[in-house]
Amino acid sequence: MNNLNIVQIGAEALALAVLFATPFLFAALGEVFVQRSGVLNLGVEGMMLMGAFTSIYVVSSKGLGADPVIGLLVAMVVGALLGLAMAVVSVTLQAEQGISGIGFTLFGLGLSTLLFKLLAGGVITARGFQSLYIPGLSDIPYIGKILFQQNVLTYLAFALVPISVWVLNKTTWGLQIRAVGQNPAAADAMGVNVARVRYLTLIFGGMMAGVAGASLSIAALPVFQENMTEGRGFIAVALVYFGGWSPWKVMGGALLFSIANNLQYWAQNYNLQIAGSPIAPNLLLMVPYVLTILVLVFARQRRRQEPAALTKPFTRGEN
Amino acid sequence: MKKRALITILIALFALAVVVNAQAPFRVAIVAPSSVTDLAWTQAMYDALGQVQESMGGEGAMEIAYTEGMFDVTAAAQALRDYAEDGYNLVIAHGTQYGTSLFELAPDYPDTSFAWGTASDTGAGQGLTNVFAYEASAEEGGYINGVMAGLMTESGVVGIVGPVPAGDALLYINGFQQGVHASNPGAQILLAYTGSFGDTAAAAETAQTQIAGGADVLTGSAQQVVGAIDAAQTAGAVWFGTQFDQSGNWAETVVSSQVFDWTATLEDMIAQIQSGTLGGTAYNLTLANGGLTFAYGQVAIPDDVRAAADQAVADVAAGIAYPLGGLPEGQFRVALVAPSSVTDLAWTQSMYSALTEMQQQLGGEGAMEIAYTEGMFDVTAAAQALRDYAEDGYDLVLAHGTQYGTSLFELAPDYPETAFAWGTATDTGADQGLTNVFAYEARAEEGGYINGVVAGLMTESNVIGIVGPVPAGDALLYINGFQQGVAASNPEAQILLAYTGSFGDTAAAAETAQTQIAGGADVLTGSAQQVVGAIDAIQTAGGYWFGTQSDQSANWPDTVVASQVFNWTPVVGSMIESIVSGSVGGTAYELSLSNGGLTFAYGQVEIPEEARAAADQATTDIASGAIVVQQELPE
Amino acid sequence: MNLRISRSDFIIALAPLIAFLLALVAGGGILLVLGKNPIEAYGVMLDGAFGNEASLFRTLTRATPLLIIAVGICIAFRAGVINIGAEGQLFVGAISAAGFSIYAGAQLPPILLVPLTLLVGMIAGALWGAVPGFLKARFDVNEILSTVMMNEIAVQLLLFLLSGPMIDPEQLAQGTRVPQSAQLPEASWLARLAPPSQLHTGLFIGLAAAVVVYLLLWRTTTGFRIRAVGQNRDASRYAGISVPRYLMLGLVLSGALAGLAGAVEVTGITHRVVEGFAVGYGFSGIVVALFGRLHPLGAVPSAFLFGALLVGADKMQRTMQVPSATITVLQGLVVIFVVSSDFWVRRYTARRQARVATNMPITPEVTPATPSEVSA
The missing domain is CATH 3.40.50.2300 (Response regulator)
Structure with a gap:
């Protein structure tokens, strides 16, 4: 019998939660930039799916049999192109952002499935990014398992958190993004090209969504099945609101959600009972969602800094 | 003709005279359309009679009279009546064409037993009790x-x-x-x-x-x-x-000949007659009952x-393969409406591959058209698809999801000529007056049990994981069966069971599998199209997977030990056959281990001898009823 | 009202149509790649949606729940809240209505049963919408986050009820255990309008809802306040309107209509709640509402056209035997192209406004900074 004690379970759960928080983190960090510049991209889900399919297809033997790094680059390019398209629609043409986002989600879902059917014909697998043990650190009890035995995309995702904070808060770039999101007219008056900034954040956001998809299909589970993200793109957008547009808090949200989600699987695995009776699996499955809402209610954050111009298109001279 | 009848009568009288004081032999007469040396239909029966005679102890124990070449039905009817009149115990009308005459004369000789072939009708519906029917598949x-x-x-x-x-x-x-x-x-x-x-x-x-x-x-x-x-x-x-x-x-x-072996049929008829039952049984020669055998040349x-x-x-x-007796005239058109994709490696694919298999067997696209609408999770859209296919004149429309039932029952009466099939279901709507709906279901718990038995013997860590979609339906039956199988072969094994709450969430299935692997599981199973994520996870961990619904080994041959496969081919075949013969519904089909509906596909994993033997034993025991797999687990 | 038809009126009317055609052209490229003739395919599509009485009824059948949802979405968006949660509100409405009808159906006279069943669905949807509404009003929890989460919770709640407490007793008896509820008593079914089509009286409920919501929003004080809050929260606050209250009301009413849509769908079409019930309707409803320019009466043609798109595309998929994903791509393209065409609509609207000097924005923003409107 191989029974884990509670600490071991905790370590395993955290390690898996970190792994499965990766796609949320990529997508949500990208979305932070997009929203900080005043645009809501609800098309993340579709962009993730396109990234997930194109990357594994390139890597799999049914496709090119390429190195996972190539797959990652392909996912970035595909995501960026979709982000660019979203920018044309929502920035240049000033289309309503919620609806065009849903349009992109439908488009990405449909196209990824169609390509999957035409090119792959059925479920595809590939040898993707493997776990990368950080020498020394990976041997630390528990901590090593949780933090230092992950694949390279997971390290990258978490590394991007402080980088994002730095970019947003300490660089001219970040300043421009925030200005454009807060008060585009003022930014424009100061000589910032509002449209250009929003184009760039949307392209970056699309790229990150593509990488988020790839982090599932060629890292966490090297396999693709149609609609494999199943709403994770929307969760990622929700996490941006959870984190109040702060990368650190977004990371906290992604981890909280993933940890709660992973723990409920453990609760199911070990048939967790309350007052002697087992809990229906579907009720346990609600826990991460309920918890996310509750934490937000009780955390009593400081005033969240919602970008004032979020979802508002900008036309020079109108505002 | 008359002369022949006369001779026959004389022979019969002579025979009667001979046996009066001896122990009465069993007397059989056969009326056949061709010669008893035709190397075909008649000789098959005549030689069987000879063999039965021999095993009963020769001419003294059994007498055989025959009238051959009776292609004239009227003459044959007279011959039949003559034999009956003469008091033969069993009179065989060895031609379908004799049926009408036989049913006319049979009531006149209630103490005589008649046999009739090729036929499956013993006349019971007309109140006859002294007719056997026989046929060969x-x-x-x-x-x-x-x-x-x-x-x-x-x-x-x-x-x-x-x-x-x-x-x-x-x-x-x-x-x-x-x-x-x-x-x-x-x-x-x-x-x-x-x-x-x-x-x-x-x-x-x-x-x-x-x-x-x-x-x-x-x-x-x-x-x-x-x-x-x-x-x-x-x-x-x-x-x-x-x-x-x-x-x-x-x-x-001559490479090989299919041989009709009627001896067992005749022996059973005679035994029944001797015990006082003069008819009512319909016999059928099949490969399964040994009535059809093969003879090879050189x-x-x-x-x-x-x-x-x-x-x-x-x-x-x-019952795994199903050759149809009756073929459709012209192209047979089948339409499938399914909730998930035809390449889902699960529920929908199991039906789609049965359809394509049947299509090949019938001779390709010219013989059978397959149209499908996949991804129809929206019930209203599915109902419209079903109606469209019926409207388009498809011969058989498959509503491949329980959730389509309400809509199906609503539209089926509008298309009485169209055959509908519905699964997972057991209700053909007969109590609502529907006659054009077939129902089908799979006893997934049976294959689950077998998989569980093997899994229990193959785990080294003694921890087994199950990745479920939603605790309901086919998935729940499979999972419950699996757990019973594990308990039977390895009561020590610990089972980790978790549901993802979705049928298609591949990533959630992967994550669930990984928690179970982290918890020590080295053998996993699961259900629904999402499992591809879980299979990949257990492959990475170097463990084993057991599948269900469709063969899941193609992508992971070194990981997937066995998949329970829903083999709908015989069901599809039987439905087509039924439709061809004019009956467009009313039958409820069930896939089980015993009827060949549940089969196993294997990957390239070497299964230990002990586990294979246990699986075979369990299969036999379930088929025979010695093991009953419960659909629900005891609390 | 300005009754003269100017060039800009034409462009305003034609822009979405041209965009729709362009989306079809783009989709035609995909059809060509799939080796299908796009012209033939679109002919089939058109015929499938409008070709005859039966297809027209189908379009209306599919449009009915979308219309009801969209009308509700209009209220929320007018109040300045983005309700992504129609999906979950619909599920909860449907399952509650079904539960009520199954358990109370025998005790009630049919004349009361149908309205009460629908009412129960509305109340359940309203409550599900009240949660994010309350969280928004009281704790300033963003409604996109809470409604996305509430959707997921509703999905699991539905599965929990269907596979356990509310599972069809027949499914237990047969041992098939498929997750679905028992059938609703026939007395609670909505009447069919044109058998054999599935079109039912829910269509009238939808049309009535559109009119009622229009009157509510533009002819009552409550409606005025809802819109005022949506237009400008700060100004409303200064004007003495309780902003949290109307934010919440927007989500509650929106949820009520989504719940009603669920109740209508279950009493009108499926007669039982099944696994996969009405999946995706909530999102389609949002698209319909936005295509209808967030106006309850605009939702009527919008729902009709979207229903036609769904029905026609399904028909095309079947007839041409293209993968169903092609249809999803096409829908995505249509949504993207049509929503983009608003650009020209806005441009010419602005010109016309400048010309006739009336204040009549066609496209209200979600939380617009545009001047408040005077009439519809």
């Missing part, structure tokens, strides 16, 4: 012959010399064509009927035209075929026979052909 042996023929043809052209497109000959020819299609989809089939059972010259001529057309393998039915066999021999072609062993004169030409059969034939025999006997 000639399509089964036809299928086997066809499988071999498809593999043995070098020219890719196969000829069939038929008598008339009816009865036993048609069954055989239909089965043969399906066998050829199944083993060699590219083969061309030349089929011609002579319009007669006895026109040997016409059969020879027909065979020669087919040989001229490139055929190097031929078959045919009825007594006329001797002409065709001869033509085949002359041309150096090979022949497949039916009804009787035809290799005697052409050992170098043609060298390649090993792979022999192996394919043996496999086909086993599959047909087990």
